[in-house]
Amino acid sequence: MRKISFEAIYVLWLREIKTFVRARSRIIGNIVQPFFFLAIFGVGFKSSMKFATPQMSGIDYMQFLVPGLIGMALLFSSMFAGLSILWDRQFGFLREIMVAPVSRLSLVLGRVAGGMTTTILQALSILLIAWLFGFRIKGGASFFLSLILMALIGIGFVGMGVAFASKMEDMHGFQIVMNFIIMPIFFLSGALFPLEGIPSWLGFLMYIDPLTYGVDGMRAVMLGISHFPLAVNFTVLIAFCIVMLTLGSYLFSKCEV
Amino acid sequence: MQAIQVLNLTKEFNGFKAVNDISFSVEEGEIFGLLGPNGAGKTTTIRILSTTLRPTKGKVKVWGYDVKTDPDDVRRSIGIVFQDQTLDDRLTGVENLDFHARLYGMDKKMRKKRIEQVLKLVGLWDKRNTLVKYYSGGMCRRLEIARGLMHYPKVLFLDEPTLGLDAQTRHTIWEHIKSLNQREKIAILLTTHYMDEADILCNRVGIIDRGKILVIDRPENLKNLVGKDIISMKLSSPEKMIKLVAGFDWVKKSELHDGLLYLKVTKGDEKIPLLVNLAQKNSINVELVNLRKPTLEDVFLHFTGRTIRQEEGSTRQRISMRLRSWRRR
Numbered sequence: 001m002r003k004i005s006f007e008a009i010y011v012l013w014l015r016e017i018k019t020f021v022r023a024r025s026r027i028i029g030n031i032v033q034p035f036f037f038l039a040i041f042g043v044g045f046k047s048s049m050k051f052a053t054p055q056m057s058g059i060d061y062m063q064f065l066v067p068g069l070i071g072m073a074l075l076f077s078s079m080f081a082g083l084s085i086l087w088d089r090q091f092g093f094l095r096e097i098m099v100a101p102v103s104r105l106s107l108v109l110g111r112v113a114g115g116m117t118t119t120i121l122q123a124l125s126i127l128l129i130a131w132l133f134g135f136r137i138k139g140g141a142s143f144f145l146s147l148i149l150m151a152l153i154g155i156g157f158v159g160m161g162v163a164f165a166s167k168m169e170d171m172h173g174f175q176i177v178m179n180f181i182i183m184p185i186f187f188l189s190g191a192l193f194p195l196e197g198i199p200s201w202l203g204f205l206m207y208i209d210p211l212t213y214g215v216d217g218m219r220a221v222m223l224g225i226s227h228f229p230l231a232v233n234f235t236v237l238i239a240f241c242i243v244m245l246t247l248g249s250y251l252f253s254k255c256e257v
Numbered sequence: 258m259q260a261i262q263v264l265n266l267t268k269e270f271n272g273f274k275a276v277n278d279i280s281f282s283v284e285e286g287e288i289f290g291l292l293g294p295n296g297a298g299k300t301t302t303i304r305i306l307s308t309t310l311r312p313t314k315g316k317v318k319v320w321g322y323d324v325k326t327d328p329d330d331v332r333r334s335i336g337i338v339f340q341d342q343t344l345d346d347r348l349t350g351v352e353n354l355d356f357h358a359r360l361y362g363m364d365k366k367m368r369k370k371r372i373e374q375v376l377k378l379v380g381l382w383d384k385r386n387t388l389v390k391y392y393s394g395g396m397c398r399r400l401e402i403a404r405g406l407m408h409y410p411k412v413l414f415l416d417e418p419t420l421g422l423d424a425q426t427r428h429t430i431w432e433h434i435k436s437l438n439q440r441e442k443i444a445i446l447l448t449t450h451y452m453d454e455a456d457i458l459c460n461r462v463g464i465i466d467r468g469k470i471l472v473i474d475r476p477e478n479l480k481n482l483v484g485k486d487i488i489s490m491k492l493s494s495p496e497k498m499i500k501l502v503a504g505f506d507w508v509k510k511s512e513l514h515d516g517l518l519y520l521k522v523t524k525g526d527e528k529i530p531l532l533v534n535l536a537q538k539n540s541i542n543v544e545l546v547n548l549r550k551p552t553l554e555d556v557f558l559h560f561t562g563r564t565i566r567q568e569e570g571s572t573r574q575r576i577s578m579r580l581r582s583w584r585r586r
Contacts, residue, residue: 011359019347092343096404099307100360101332256309 008102009109009110014031016081018022020121027122034126035070038133040191041065052229055195057226066130067218068191070123071211072151073188075254077122082161082248083117086171091097106251108162112245115158123150138223145221153214159244166251189215210240258321260285260412260444261306266315268301274567277468278315283412283444288342288434290459291448291470292553298468299448300340303416306446307337320411335360336405336443340416342397348389350381350400353389354407361408363546375403378434378440395426402433406441415447419454431457462553464560471560480551485509486525487549488532490518492532493542501535525550 039081041105042062049061052173056064088094097107127137137143189211195203206212217233220226226233261283268276276298283289291299304310306319308328317324320334344353351372358368376382379399389397398418403411418434419427435458438445449455457461458474463473471481492498495518502508502520507528511520522528523547536543558564 005362007362011356015348015352015356016347018352019345022347022475091346092339092341094343094346095339096310096357097360099332099335099337100357101329101362102360209362220276 002197003103003106004109005102005106008100008106009113012097012107013114016111020114020118026124028052029204030073030122031125031129034073035129037069037072038062038065038130042133051194053194056194056196058225059225062221063135064194065192066127066135066198067222068189068215069130070126070150070218071153071191071215072186073126074119074150074214075157075182075211078115078119078154078157079177080163081111081118082158083165083174083177084115085111085162085165086168086174087251089165090171099140100191101163105249108159108245108252110176110250111157111162112155112248115161116154119154119158120147120150138224142221146218149214149233149237152234152241155209156210156240156244157236159241159248162248163244163251166248166255167170176198180211185209185211188212188226189213210236213237213240258285259283259318260287260320261289262316262318263302263306264316265319266302266305267313268298268305268310269313273584274468276305279465279468279470281463281470281473283374283446284527285444286438286442287460288438288445288447288458290455290462291446291465292450292452292455292462292557293448293465294450297450297465299450299465300416303414303446303448306331307335307414308332313323333408334411335390335414336408336410336412337414338401338405338416338418339399340420342401344389344397344400344404346392347388349386349388350376350392351385351473353400354404357404357407363408371407371409375406378406378437395429398422398426398430399433402437406437406443409441410443412444412446415445417448419449419451427454434458447568452557454551466557466561472556476553479553479556481523483551483556485521485523486528486551488520488522488525488529489510489545489547489549490520490532490536490543491516491535491545492518493544495540498536498541501539502532568570 004005045061046066051057051059051064085094088097127135137146160238164173164181168174188206188209190206191211195206195212213228213233213236216226216228217230217237220230220233221234259282261281263282264277264280267274279298279302281289291302293299295430301310305312305317305324308324308331311325319331322330322334324331329549345356348356354372354375355368358371363371373382376385379402381396381399381403384392392400402415402418405415407451415434419430422430431454432447434447437443447458459476459483461473462476462479464479474482490498495513495516498518499513501573502511507523508520509523512519520532529546529548533543533546554564
């Protein structure tokens with residue numbers, strides 16, 4: 001029961017990829033939203049706004065926004081991947097998975113692996129769109145570091161999604177998670193505005209938001225600007241992943257179908 | 258060996274006994290049916306046997322493994338077809354089976370061979386690469402049966418296998434269930450609230466109501482238990498026949514209505530040839546013979562005092578109350 005089955009992880013991952021590729025409307029929806037953000041927000045603010053801090057001189061709003069939008073896409077799609085347990089519960093497929101002679105931990109890891117992969121694919125497609133708008137990453141090494149950051153953000157939030165889905169009985173809770181968890185995490189992450197010079201109560205909320213460290217880390221590796229040292233970003237994200245994976249697996253192992 | 262052993266099983270939900278001290282066993286290669294109205298405790302029993310619910314009390318062994326202490330061994334030995342659909346309709350038939358086979362750790366060669374085998378068994382080989390969302394209800398159910406068989410289970414659970422399907426599809430599925438029971442030699446535990454289904458498929462039937470098993474026996478025995486068969490005959494001289502059969506102790510009652518002779522007898526099918534022979538020996542012309550056997554509906558009525566349909570409404574309420582009390586937790 002405790003053993004991890006790689007075959008099970010693989011097949012859950014495979015299912016996620018196959019259904020992802022087949023759901024074209026979902027892919028398009030996930031790309032269109034950041035595209036509008038970039039085309040309207042990015043272009044609009046770029047011409048009228050300049051950052052005051054000397055560290056950020058030479059960075060326009062469009063450049064500043066891209067890592068934030070990637071963070072947004074990562075947050076939304078990985079939370080959805082974790083919460084997709086609700087759909088599986090609704091359509092009965094969860095039972096098929098739960099009666100298999102496979103440890104619950106393998107089931108969670110399989111879902112995390114699948115969710116993380118599709119999430120990164122979406123993040124990369126946004127990077128591509130940003131490239132069309134003139135956004136450039138510094139080099140190969142920073143691209144590689146960005147991938148690691150994306151993976152960490154993905155793993156953490158899929159785990160969080162699994163944890164929430166395990167405690168919910170049906171789809172009704174989805175809107176609550178959407179409005180009270182996902183949206184605040186997005187708005188407080190510094191995806192749209194910098195952490196510098198904000199009131200302390202807001203700063204506190206932003207500091208306890210795990211996505212803040214993800215977005216800040218990506219700004220560090222992609223643009224060379226950041227609020228926290230990169231090591232702090234990595235440390236917080238890794239801790240976040242460990243906590244969410246543990247919590248997600250624990251709650252999932254307790255849930256009955 | 259016994260495929261399933263259930264001893265004094267009880268399952269409580271917040272003090273409500275969904276299953277109340279039931280015991281039964283299923284032999285190797287047998288088709289055993291749990292017959293009862295909705296909410297009688299059939300699905301709860303299957304969920305305990307398939308390790309997705311833990312028993313409150315009692316001992317449950319499947320293929321020799323205890324569901325409490327060796328749930329993984331139990332899971333490996335069983336196949337399940339759930340009451341509600343549990344396929345991923347964004348995958349094809351083959352992909353659903355392949356997913357299942359990999360979860361059960363089958364290697365590539367075995368997977369390929371077995372997928373072909375089970376898909377042919379349920380007649381879906383031609384549709385193997387179609388997405389499940391384009392399958393009809395009956396095809397989905399057949400695919401689920403095929404999936405339940407993928408990993409060579411020793412025991413197969415079928416929870417209401419033909420619920421909500423049309424008559425023709427039901428007959429097809431019954432044929433598949435019978436043939437796989439013979440070909441694969443596996444024990445099958447099925448639950449149903451359809452009398453005809455239990456009658457046609459099961460070697461033995463347990464009648465379950467309000468969490469209790471009231472009686473277990475072969476369908477024929479159950480029917481013989483509650484009532485006599487009625488043979489109706491159209492004869493050239495029925496009065497003469499009444500006198501002739503009066504001496505047999507297996508004729509419980511004889512009546513003449515509208516020119517037809519009605520005889521209440523035990524084991525009617527064995528008595529038809531006797532009666533026909535008797536008539537011919539005494540040069541009575543037999544124009545028509547009909548036999549009406551009591552159905553399991555009569556059996557259910559006999560043991561519960563209600564028909565299975567009367568029960569539906571009240572149990573629905575009970576279930577929804579139970580669900581509500583779960584949510585409050």
